[in-house]
Amino acid sequence: MTEPVLEVRELHIAFGALKATDGVSLTLRAGEIHALIGPNGAGKSTLIGLIAGSLSPDAGQVRMNGQDVTGQDVAARARAGLARSFQVSAVAPDLTVLQNVVLAVQGARGGSYRFLRRALSDRSLTETATAQIDRVGLAPCRAIPAGDLAHGQRRRLELAMALAQRPRAFVLDEPMAGMGPDGAREMTVLLDDLRHEAPILLVEHDMDAVFRLADRISVLVAGRIIASGTVDQIRADDQVQTAYLGEERLP
Amino acid sequence: MRREPLINLVIILLLLAVPLTAQAMDEPFIVTLATKVAILALAGVGLNIALGLGGMVSLGHAAFFGIGGYMMAVLAAPVQAYEPLMTWPIELAGTKSMPLIWLGAVIAGALGALAIGALSLRTSGVYFIMITLAFGQMLYYFAISWPAYGGEDGIAIYVRNGFPGLNTLDPLQFFALAYAVLLLALLLAHRLGASPFGLALAGARQAPARVAALGIRPYSLKLTAFVLSGAVTALAGALYADLNRFVSPSMLSWHTSGEIMVLVILGGVGRLFGPVAGAALYILLEHLLGGISEHWQFFLGLILLGIVLFARGGLIGTLAGREVAHD
Numbered sequence: 001m002t003e004p005v006l007e008v009r010e011l012h013i014a015f016g017a018l019k020a021t022d023g024v025s026l027t028l029r030a031g032e033i034h035a036l037i038g039p040n041g042a043g044k045s046t047l048i049g050l051i052a053g054s055l056s057p058d059a060g061q062v063r064m065n066g067q068d069v070t071g072q073d074v075a076a077r078a079r080a081g082l083a084r085s086f087q088v089s090a091v092a093p094d095l096t097v098l099q100n101v102v103l104a105v106q107g108a109r110g111g112s113y114r115f116l117r118r119a120l121s122d123r124s125l126t127e128t129a130t131a132q133i134d135r136v137g138l139a140p141c142r143a144i145p146a147g148d149l150a151h152g153q154r155r156r157l158e159l160a161m162a163l164a165q166r167p168r169a170f171v172l173d174e175p176m177a178g179m180g181p182d183g184a185r186e187m188t189v190l191l192d193d194l195r196h197e198a199p200i201l202l203v204e205h206d207m208d209a210v211f212r213l214a215d216r217i218s219v220l221v222a223g224r225i226i227a228s229g230t231v232d233q234i235r236a237d238d239q240v241q242t243a244y245l246g247e248e249r250l251p
Numbered sequence: 252m253r254r255e256p257l258i259n260l261v262i263i264l265l266l267l268a269v270p271l272t273a274q275a276m277d278e279p280f281i282v283t284l285a286t287k288v289a290i291l292a293l294a295g296v297g298l299n300i301a302l303g304l305g306g307m308v309s310l311g312h313a314a315f316f317g318i319g320g321y322m323m324a325v326l327a328a329p330v331q332a333y334e335p336l337m338t339w340p341i342e343l344a345g346t347k348s349m350p351l352i353w354l355g356a357v358i359a360g361a362l363g364a365l366a367i368g369a370l371s372l373r374t375s376g377v378y379f380i381m382i383t384l385a386f387g388q389m390l391y392y393f394a395i396s397w398p399a400y401g402g403e404d405g406i407a408i409y410v411r412n413g414f415p416g417l418n419t420l421d422p423l424q425f426f427a428l429a430y431a432v433l434l435l436a437l438l439l440a441h442r443l444g445a446s447p448f449g450l451a452l453a454g455a456r457q458a459p460a461r462v463a464a465l466g467i468r469p470y471s472l473k474l475t476a477f478v479l480s481g482a483v484t485a486l487a488g489a490l491y492a493d494l495n496r497f498v499s500p501s502m503l504s505w506h507t508s509g510e511i512m513v514l515v516i517l518g519g520v521g522r523l524f525g526p527v528a529g530a531a532l533y534i535l536l537e538h539l540l541g542g543i544s545e546h547w548q549f550f551l552g553l554i555l556l557g558i559v560l561f562a563r564g565g566l567i568g569t570l571a572g573r574e575v576a577h578d
Contacts, residue, residue, distance in 0.1 A: 052464065078466035086464075092457035095450070103454050107465030112451040113475070116439075119447040165465065 003066045004029050005199050006082070006169045011050055011060035020046040021057070022223035028169055033191070033200045035210045038220035044203050045087060047220065048173050051201070052084050053077045065168065078107065081168030083198075085158040085175055093147025097138055097157055100146050101129035104164035132160040136190060152183040159190065163197075170200040176209055188212055211235075219243075255571035259524040263437075266292075266531065267430065274423045282422040283494070284538070288530045289429040290490045295515045295526025296436045297483030302512070303521030304444060305476040306456035310508050311367065311383030314390045315481040317503030318363045319356035319488025324400055324498040326352050327408045349414040349428075352489055360485020361478050368477035372470055387508055394500040405499025412493055419493070429490055433527070436483055441523055443479070452476050484511070513555060519565030528566040 004027035013021045020043045028034050038044055049055035051062055053074040062070050064080050072080070091100050102119055105128045106112050120126055133142055136156040141149060146157055155175055162170055175191065176184045188209045194200060195215075204210050210217065211231050218228040219240050227237045234240055266288060273281035294316055301307040329336045329345030336345040346352060367386045374382055400406045411419045419425045443449050454462040455469035462469050492498045501507065510533070518529025536554065540547035562569045 054460070054463075073468070074460075074463040075466050075468045078464055084464050086461070090458045090461040090464075092454045092461070094457055095453055099450055100454075103450050103462070104465050106447050106451065107462070107467045112447050112467050112472070114447045115449075116442045116446055118442075118445045119450045120445070122447070125447075161461075161465070 002030065004063075005065060006051070006171075006201065007061075007063040008047075008051060009061040009063065011047070011062070012058045013046060013050060013055060014058060019223050021050060024060075024220070024223070024225055026218055026225065026228065028199045028201050030199055031195055032215040033195045033202055033213050035202045035204060035214035035217045036220055037204070037207075037210060037217060042220045043223040044220055045173065046223075048084070048171055048203060051171055052082065078165065081165075081198075082171065083162035083165040083167035083169070084171040085155075085162055085173055087173040087177060087203075089151075089154040089158055091146040091154060091157055091161070094145055096143050096145055097133060097149070097160075098126065098129055098142045100157060101133055101160050101164050102126060104161035105129050108165040108167075129160075129164055132163045135163065136160045137186070152179045155179060155183075155187070159187075163194075167198050169198050170194065171203075172200060173203050174205060175202070176204060176206045184209060255522070255524075255567065258567065258570050259527075262524055262528050262531070263434070266527065270423060270426050279422045282426055284534055286422065286426040286429050286494055287491075288527075288534050289426065289433045290487050290494060291511070291514060291533070292527040292530035293429070293433045293436055293490065294484045294487035294511050295518070295530055296433070296440050297480050297485075297487060298511050299480075299515050299521065299526050300440060300443065300483065301477050301480035302515060303525070304449060304452050304456070305473050305480070307372075307473060307477060307480075308380050309371075309383040309477070309480075310380050310505065310512065311371075311385075311387030312481070312484050312511050313503050313505060313507035314367060314383075314387040315360045315363055315484040316488035316491065316507055316511065317390060317394065317500070318359050318481075319485030319490075320492035320498045320502045321394065321400065321488075322356040322359045322485070323352050323412070323489045323492040324406050324408060326355055327412055328400070328406060331408060331410070347410070347412045349412045349419070349489075349493065352412055352493075353486055356485045356489035357482045360488070361482040363485070364478045364481025365474070368474045368481070372473055372477065384505055384508070387503065387505055391500055391503040391505070394503050400498070403500060405497060405501075407497045408492070409496065411496055425494070429494075432486070432490065436486075437523060437527070440483075444523070448472070448475070513551075515565075516555065517558060517565055519567035522564065522567040522571075525565055525567050532566060 006028040008024060008026050011021050011024045024047060036044055050057050053072060061068055064082065069077050069080060102125050105125050133139060136159050138153060138156055138160060141153060149157060159175060176187050179187060184206055191213055214231055216230060217234045218225050221243050226243055227234060227240045266285060270282040270285040298312045301309050326345050327347055330347050336343045371379055371382045395403050413419055414428055417424045417428060451462065451467050452472050455472045459469040488502060514529035514533040515526050517532050519525035536551055540550050558565055
């Protein structure tokens with residue numbers, strides 16, 4: 001088996017007495033979608049923060065492509081090939097869709113310290129950006145300020161920005177949050193394709209989407225991974241059923 | 252929505268027409284006022300890079316304005332006193348040449364902004380405002396207690412510094428010089444806003460976490476913008492000192508910081524010609540209201556309050572409407 005693209009080893013972080021992440025280990029391998037599910041407050045967002053670098057762990061390691069990146073900041077990890085989307089859309093509202101995605105291309109390629117030429121006259125930047133915008137279905141909105149987009153469109157813009165980074169791994173925090181059923185279905189199709197470009201660590205509440213997309217699922221409860229396996233294994237796991245879903249049975 | 256460039260053109264032509272008319276009507280005082288507008292606008296263009304593009308509310312830009320002013324005195328005073336600037340480690344003469352003084356002011360302003368920005372940008376929000384204010388006041392008190400350049404009284408440079416090919420003592424020629432520098436700064440600020448750096452900086456202002464997640468450090472972007480901003484404001488300071496032929500600690504006081512910020516807000520934060528419109532309005536109000544009442548700043552305060560509450564884009568925003576995304 002080849003080296004995992006992203007690997008987390010025995011991560012710990014506590015906020016006061018709360019052990020938000022309590023010995024989490026997981027891997028993300030080439031070509032897969034690894035879903036991370038768990039009830040609210042299980043520590044999913046904290047774990048994403050630790051992986052992306054906005055939080056630093058009390059103990060444990062984050063490794064990318066076999067390199068220890070635990071000591072690196074968010075920007076360094078991004079340049080090493082980690083693309084993330086945010087649970088609450090974080091796009092520059094006064095910049096247009098095109099400008100937002102050009103910014104993402106620029107981040108991945110470098111060259112943000114050029115002061116006098118027009119960013120949007122750089123064809124190699126805009127062509128790459130435009131291709132990703134078209135791919136997520138935002139072609140009609142290129143010139144619209146991101147702040148004027150509808151919620152679902154903004155989620156797509158986030159995805160286009162992550163794509164434009166040409167990453168080696170995606171970490172997507174609830175990409176379908178707040179989308180209607182149609183939007184969620186379209187997003188599912190998009191993500192399904194994406195795993196061949198780079199593996200995805202997917203945090204998502206929409207169980208239909210998770211079961212359709214995931215190659216593996218890990219279940220996080222109270223900062224610990226209580227189960228990890230294929231979709232069928234997770235469906236059949238009694239511990240998951242009681243801890244995560246209470247009395248309600250998974251479909 | 253292409254009204255803004257037209258309004259900008261009208262403003263910049265008015266700023267040229269007023270002193271030309273005044274000269275024809277033999278009113279040198281008006282020419283000097285227009286020069287003051289151009290120079291304060293230049294200081295505002297500098298602040299606007301930090302405030303408008305970078306979202307950094309600096310209440311310490313008087314530091315850079317004053318650094319530029321004192322750089323002029325440091326370089327020109329030795330010539331006036333027939334002394335060398337320094338004798339150790341190398342012997343260096345002072346200079347009365349504006350281009351050299353400007354170069355010195357820009358470098359000193361950039362270094363000052365690098366030091367102040369590197370520390371201040373570790374904070375944000377109201378702490379950033381307070382720490383920039385504190386650095387500005389530190390320099391102010393330093394200048395007051397610095398006897399070599401007149402301490403509290405400041406220092407006069409009796410003859411305005413020279414510029415190759417111009418008679419800078421002629422008010423209109425000095426105006427033309429300040430006006431040309433302002434135009435150049437506006438051009439650079441315009442290019443900066445649309446450049447890859449400007450895009451990244453706008454991103455860092457609006458969604459810093461996102462920009463970091465794209466692999467660009469917001470801190471470095473903002474520090475770079477702060478340094479550019481300080482350099483431009485220092486250049487304005489050097490010109491302002493030459494306009495008055497006098498430098499004093501008041502250039503460094505927080506009143507000056509407030510004045511530069513007020514004129515940017517009056518004109519429109521983040522709008523290219525905001526500082527020009529704001530400086531013109533500020534000087535106009537100072538003279539119109541100042542003629543009516545010596546408490547003119549009370550009325551200025553009311554107008555400012557009105558603009559902040561009802562016209563968020565300042566004068567430019569009111570005339571031109573919402574900013575169009577530059578595509």
